[in-house]
Amino acid sequence: MNPYRHFIGVIEAALGAMQAAGELPAGLDFSALTAEPPRDAAHGDIATNAAMVLAKAAQKKPRDIADALLPRLKANPDVVDGSVAGPGFINLKLSDSFWRERLRECLKEGVAYGDSTMGGARKVNVEYVSANPTGPLHVAHARGAVVGDALANLLLKAGYAVTKEYYINDAGAQVDILGRSTFLRYKEALGDHIGTIPEGLYPGEYLKEVGAAIARRDGARWIDKPERDWLPEMRAFAIAFLMDEIKADLDTLGVRMDVYTSERALVEAGAVDRAFQELTRQDLIYSGRLEPPKGKKPDDWEDREQTLFRATKFGDEVDRPLKKSDGSWTYFSNDIANHYDKFRRGFADQIDVWGADHGGYVKRMKAAVKAITGGDGELDVKLCQLVRVMRNGELVRMSKRAGTFVTLRDLLDEVGPDVVRFTMLTRKNDAPFDFDLAKATEQSRDNPVWYVQYGHARIRSVLRKSSAAGIVVDGLDSAPLDRLGDAGELSLVRQIAQWPRQVEAAAAAHEPHRIAFYLYDLAAAFHAHWNRGGDEPALRFIVEEDTELTRARLALVQAIGFVIGSGLKVFGVTPVEEMR
């Protein structure tokens, strides 16, 4: 249960009763009403702005409304005290037993604690990674992969029907370049001296393997053929080869897509024509001229009549071209088809995770989705800012294999998937991120991954020790939780009870990074309480002469472990049993 959502219901009921009694006018809008934990715990457990939000519409002073509302809220059996403060806040103190019941819920539900029905099983499509199949994944892809995957998991936990999708850009000029680059490496594999890679082809050494593989398969059969014969072969082979590699990297990272959509297949199936027809039907396409682009020099700019989409009607800066000068579709056209296709597959709610270099593309894609779905579809775009890989403050520039950038594989080999995933999620997606290899594996409070995992390891350690001492650690949900009376213990109980709310808030905002900060705070509170047992042995979890008290405390410890496990599950990180 999300206690705060629960209490909004309680408050609304009390306000309804006031309306029925004529103390408030009918027809008030309750949508701005909040119930949240006050910043200062001394104020109580729940603060509501109800009186202030309603004052204007009700034509009453906030404090008068609050004074009338307070006794009605105090009548709730879970409320033990309450007061009106400041400009009209109502602060409520809830009974310890109310919070202990939340703890019991957690113990019963295990890592499923925090699961929400907020999403109402609504279908959501999260498209992420979607890297071009022209080379290995690098760090920027890693960030997108981790953010997208965690966001998808988070929405899953919040009760949405989520599909994880990868859109393969296997059409267009860049895969032709890939095909030609592969052909060069193919010749090389057959003994040719190819010299330096010509301008305009991919220089990365990773293509050597691809060329060698196709040479093994096909021998010399392409070597004297014209390009039109070998290009489709080279292209298809390289794409398949590199996609396998990408999938393997993602698999190591713990990312498993539900759907891979091929741009080429979409085009061939007529999806672009269908989207084009739909936009035409809505009269959103016309022929016109565009201003030359500003900034960069338009060296080969030609002013010409173009097929344009009325993006400006939906909030974009200019109308956008759908066809290239040779008459073929632009990437934008294909991508409209992609999003339209997703809509037709039942996804009104769509989320794309992109790199920051696609920032200029957001408005037009949102405009297109709004347009082609007749306003029924909604696209949210999460832009991931640059990632720089550092080692002790020094910038790490490139990998040996790819030549120009640090690959995801390098990162995985060095620090492992769990560290990559958690660390990438300790920052908002729209802020740049320096990934420090030394810090990521450091064992200190400065490293959130380690700190949270250490908390979990301590929890497992206590439970192991108790078990070895003959205390039953099964069925802790029936432990006598009312034996938990210490202020530190009750504070931890309250913090555990925040978890369902954190899940819902992070899911609603599409911000998985919030989970990382919550887990860090929870771990900090746990470590602090742990150390109090040093000064006051009576507070230790295991009290040999009192089995029931011990079981109550172990229940608390286990619940914290469940919540950490639950959060790490969203992140796709495995909780550790012990530190080594």
Next chain:
RNA sequence: GUCCCCGUAGCUCAGCUGGAUAGAGCAUCAGUUUCCUAAACUGAGGGCCACAGGUUCGAAUCCUGUCGGGGACGCCA
């Protein structure tokens, strides 16, 4: 030239879609180990929330402008 993101403690960052006296870690200083992992914990100092207006009961948060940093801008994807 236009658009997008960012600007919070010396450093790295949070700040729960507008709430009460702005929070963590690092660094600095001072403490805590016969104890379930001290790889931890406790305390102190440190702020004109870039700047200037506006919106209202109330602004780090929303709107406008300025400054500063990053990114993007037809026929690439």
